[in-house]
Amino acid sequence: MITEIGSFSLVLALAMALAQTLLSGLGRLRRSALLAAAGQGAAIAAFVSVAAAFAALLHAFVTSDFSVANVAANSHTEKPLLYRVAGAWGSHEGSMLLWCLALTGYGAVMAMFGKGLRASLRASAVAVQGGLGAIFLAYTVFASNPLLRLLNPPVEGRSLNPLLQDPALAIHPPFLYGGYVGMSVVFSLAVAALIEGRVDAAWARWVRPWALTAWSLLTVGITLGAFWAYYELGWGGWWFWDPVENASFMPWLVATALLHSAIVTEKRGALAGWTVFLALTAFTFSMLGAFLVRSGVLTSVHAFAVDPTRGVLLLAILGLSAGVGFGLFAWRAPAIAPGGVFAPISRESALVLNNVLLSAATTTVVLGTLYPLIREAMDGRAISVGPPYFNLTFTPLMAALLILTPAGPLLAWKRGDATGVAQRLGLAAGLAVAAGLATLMLVSPRHAWGAAGVALGAWLIAGSAAELLERTRAFRAPTAEVWRRFSGLPRGAWGMTLAHAGLGVFVLGACFETTWKVEAAETLSVGRSLDVGAYHLTLERIDQVAGPNFDAERGTIRAVRQGELVCTARPERRVFHTGGQTTSEVAICQRGFSHLYVVLGERRDGAGAPVWLVRAYWNPWASLIFLGPLLMALGGAISLSDRRLRLGVARRKANAPTETQA
Amino acid sequence: MNLRPKSPKARRRLMLVLAIAPVLALAVGLTLFGLRNSISFFYTPSQADAARPPPGRALQLGGLVAVGSVVKHPNGRVDFTIADRIASDRVRFQGDLPDLFREGQGVVAIGAFSADGTFQAKQVLAKHDERYMPREVAAALKAQGEWRGDGAKAAYAKAPPR
Numbered sequence: 138m139i140t141e142i143g144s145f146s147l148v149l150a151l152a153m154a155l156a157q158t159l160l161s162g163l164g165r166l167r168r169s170a171l172l173a174a175a176g177q178g179a180a181i182a183a184f185v186s187v188a189a190a191f192a193a194l195l196h197a198f199v200t201s202d203f204s205v206a207n208v209a210a211n212s213h214t215e216k217p218l219l220y221r222v223a224g225a226w227g228s229h230e231g232s233m234l235l236w237c238l239a240l241t242g243y244g245a246v247m248a249m250f251g252k253g254l255r256a257s258l259r260a261s262a263v264a265v266q267g268g269l270g271a272i273f274l275a276y277t278v279f280a281s282n283p284l285l286r287l288l289n290p291p292v293e294g295r296s297l298n299p300l301l302q303d304p305a306l307a308i309h310p311p312f313l314y315g316g317y318v319g320m321s322v323v324f325s326l327a328v329a330a331l332i333e334g335r336v337d338a339a340w341a342r343w344v345r346p347w348a349l350t351a352w353s354l355l356t357v358g359i360t361l362g363a364f365w366a367y368y369e370l371g372w373g374g375w376w377f378w379d380p381v382e383n384a385s386f387m388p389w390l391v392a393t394a395l396l397h398s399a400i401v402t403e404k405r406g407a408l409a410g411w412t413v414f415l416a417l418t419a420f421t422f423s424m425l426g427a428f429l430v431r432s433g434v435l436t437s438v439h440a441f442a443v444d445p446t447r448g449v450l451l452l453a454i455l456g457l458s459a460g461v462g463f464g465l466f467a468w469r470a471p472a473i474a475p476g477g478v479f480a481p482i483s484r485e486s487a488l489v490l491n492n493v494l495l496s497a498a499t500t501t502v503v504l505g506t507l508y509p510l511i512r513e514a515m516d517g518r519a520i521s522v523g524p525p526y527f528n529l530t531f532t533p534l535m536a537a538l539l540i541l542t543p544a545g546p547l548l549a550w551k552r553g554d555a556t557g558v559a560q561r562l563g564l565a566a567g568l569a570v571a572a573g574l575a576t577l578m579l580v581s582p583r584h585a586w587g588a589a590g591v592a593l594g595a596w597l598i599a600g601s602a603a604e605l606l607e608r609t610r611a612f613r614a615p616t617a618e619v620w621r622r623f624s625g626l627p628r629g630a631w632g633m634t635l636a637h638a639g640l641g642v643f644v645l646g647a648c649f650e651t652t653w654k655v656e657a658a659e660t661l662s663v664g665r666s667l668d669v670g671a672y673h674l675t676l677e678r679i680d681q682v683a684g685p686n687f688d689a690e691r692g693t694i695r696a697v698r699q700g701e702l703v704c705t706a707r708p709e710r711r712v713f714h715t716g717g718q719t720t721s722e723v724a725i726c727q728r729g730f731s732h733l734y735v736v737l738g739e740r741r742d743g744a745g746a747p748v749w750l751v752r753a754y755w756n757p758w759a760s761l762i763f764l765g766p767l768l769m770a771l772g773g774a775i776s777l778s779d780r781r782l783r784l785g786v787a788r789r790k791a792n793a794p795t796e797t798q799a
Numbered sequence: 800m801n802l803r804p805k806s807p808k809a810r811r812r813l814m815l816v817l818a819i820a821p822v823l824a825l826a827v828g829l830t831l832f833g834l835r836n837s838i839s840f841f842y843t844p845s846q847a848d849a850a851r852p853p854p855g856r857a858l859q860l861g862g863l864v865a866v867g868s869v870v871k872h873p874n875g876r877v878d879f880t881i882a883d884r885i886a887s888d889r890v891r892f893q894g895d896l897p898d899l900f901r902e903g904q905g906v907v908a909i910g911a912f913s914a915d916g917t918f919q920a921k922q923v924l925a926k927h928d929e930r931y932m933p934r935e936v937a938a939a940l941k942a943q944g945e946w947r948g949d950g951a952k953a954a955y956a957k958a959p960p961r
Contacts, residue, residue, distance in 0.1 A: 372895075478807045489815065493818060493819050505830075519840070519841035523839060526833040529829055534829075658875055658895070660873055660874060721895075741873060
């Protein structure tokens with residue numbers, strides 16, 4: 138019964154999304170506040186309906202109702218509760234419902250809290266968001282309905298892929314989709330602005346919090362995914378330049394560019410057309426990502442829940458939405474007023490350069506990701522574009538960007554002072570070079586690139602600190618004055634500083650881990666040992682343990698460093714009851730920021746005692762790889778808490794008639 | 800002689816072009832170079848026989864793991880045969896195989912042929928999900944008529960739960 142109510146709610150949601158588009162659209166055309174308000178009501182109703190359908194799906198998963206086809210294919214009674222819940226978005230159908238939930242959720246929030254916007258812009262944006270909702274809901278209802286019943290329900294389900302039964306991955310999709318779909322609001326606002334034919338500072342001020350929300354969620358989502366790959370795939374890799382990873386990374390890069398260009402549009406009224414273009418591109422790449430991931434057109438190590446037949450439909454949705462958006466852009470963009478002028482050395486120029494580099498980097502990722510498709514269409518050869526390509530193209534462009542990053546916030550608007558900035562960053566540059574040289578001397582003189590990476594990371598962190606000191610006039614003004622400035626810093630400034638420093642932390646971790654990781658693998662019988670880096674690992678015992686839906690061999694491995702026991706690792710090798718699939722649960726010993734990473738491989742019976750393949754990695758500074766992006770997301774969240782203030786300003790400024798031509 | 804454009808608008812445009820051009824040139828250059836030199840081709844064993852890639856050239860070898868061909872040495876080395884309908888290649892791999900590596904399943908080995916004709920794999924990929932096989936393997940098998948049924952679903956997706 139609950140499932141039927143869910144199915145009904147889903148269809149109702151489609152109707153509500155259509156009503157949202159029609160009522161808001163009519164409200165805009167007739168300039169009727171009543172119709173526009175009805176449209177907003179429909180937006181909220183659409184969200185409530187999708188939420189009801191989603192709750193019904195969750196209920197079916199939690200109660201293991203195998204008469205629902207999707208539950209039968211992805212759940213199992215033995216599965217722990219968390220993974221029964223996560224199973225709801227572990228499949229294609231369920232994940233599309235989650236997508237719709239986020240899409241209508243954002244629409245409802247926009248409808249409820251859009252008071253700061255001009256009524257016409259708000260009505261248009263709500264209408265566009267409703268249109269997107271209707272398209273995706275129609276797809277969910279007609280082509281990918283997660284609530285369909287089975288005529289002959291099985292006694293037991295097929296269970297979720299064991300690799301996905303993991304806490305990090307259970308919460309990874311909601312964050313990722315929150316990010317992907319958050320770009321839809323930005324897209325709707327951009328389309329609405331094009332319809333209205335007016336892109337001004339107030340509009341940019343409205344775009345920023347949405348872009349920031351989506352960007353922060355996407356950052357967390359990608360980090361969780363990378364962390365999952367790091368410890369669940371069992372060989373310590375956290376980024377493979379795999380198509381599915383790139384699918385999430387492309388919208389992230391565009392959103393990063395958008396965050397920066399929107400600042401220019403907001404503060405100086407310049408780059409308006411470009412900001413709109415990025416806003417359209419961000420959601421287009423989100424949809425492209427959904428298409429690439431879900432259709433399986435590209436071979437990926439992360440391809441779950443793939444269905445090529447429905448890929449075509451997703452491609453059609455992508456073509457339609459992006460086509461309308463960019464078509465409108467081509468038609469209307471020439472009318473967008475150019476903003477204020479600025480000198481070659483200025484904050485505007487720095488942000489333009491940021492955008493140029495980010496766009497170029499995005500383009501190389503897009504080309505590398507899609508090239509196998511292009512090549513196959515051209516000459517039918519199957520090829521793969523792997524890490525060497527991305528290291529060669531993406532890395533130098535990003536390195537150039539990161540070198541320039543600390544200078545940007547120190548430059549003044551309109552006309553900056555290059556020598557002044559160079560002087561203020563002198564100390565940071567010295568620190569960075571010293572860090573690089575120290576790495577070369579202390580760690581290893583043979584890895585110049587690794588040391589350069591460490592220097593770059595130190596440069597970003599020291600540069601952020603220098604910017605903070607500059608803003609507060611620390612060491613130059615009296616303490617009281619410094620404190621006054623320090624506590625008076627807007628949260629947006631803190632957010633930016635933290636995000637840039639987080640980027641530095643990531644670069645430090647990524648370069649250090651990649652360059653100086655040590656690995657060792659050996660087959661061990663009980664009592665034998667192997668060495669990895671400074672650690673001596675001894676296989677003490679192998680135990681048989683039983684989990685809720687798996688049996689496992691658990692190794693007890695003692696790690697000794699200079700005669701002192703530092704940790705006892707307990708890696709497992711699990712065999713799942715359903716499907717007989719095996720997974721390795723790695724054991725990670727945290728040593729400062731570094732990880733001692735131990736994997737228990739398969740048992741090999743030969744002559745004599747049974748042996749196990751044990752692999753161990755010393756991953757120095759690996760924690761920083763995941764800590765850095767989390768700091769960036771935290772920076773985004775702190776910036777976002779500035780939002781109410783900014784919306785207030787937006788309202789006041791939008792009402793003031795003199796503002797638009799800055 | 801002053802070659803700088805007079806209006807601030809034109810000056811800004813020139814500035815933009817000057818900022819974008821080097822980055823664009825760098826990006827295009829790197830991309831073209833990368834796409835020429837850093838891609839690896841996919842072969843099935845019979846395609847590899849026909850193409851004869853030179854030893855040491857990075858490539859991907861895909862096909863089905865021949866049943867009964869897997870030999871696991873106690874020192875961690877694994878030997879197995881990747882086969883398609885026409886030809887087969889012996890693969891040597893040092894390390895832990897992915898969890899879904901099974902005899903009779905589609906896999907992709909990344910590595911290079913050595914001079915003696917065996918394939919030295921650096922990495923072996925099997926799908927995360929037992930219901931699907933690597934796409935290139937599926938496409939290649941289809942082209943050879945090895946394929947049973949229409950699309951991945953019929954032949955492989957309906958693996959009964961054990």
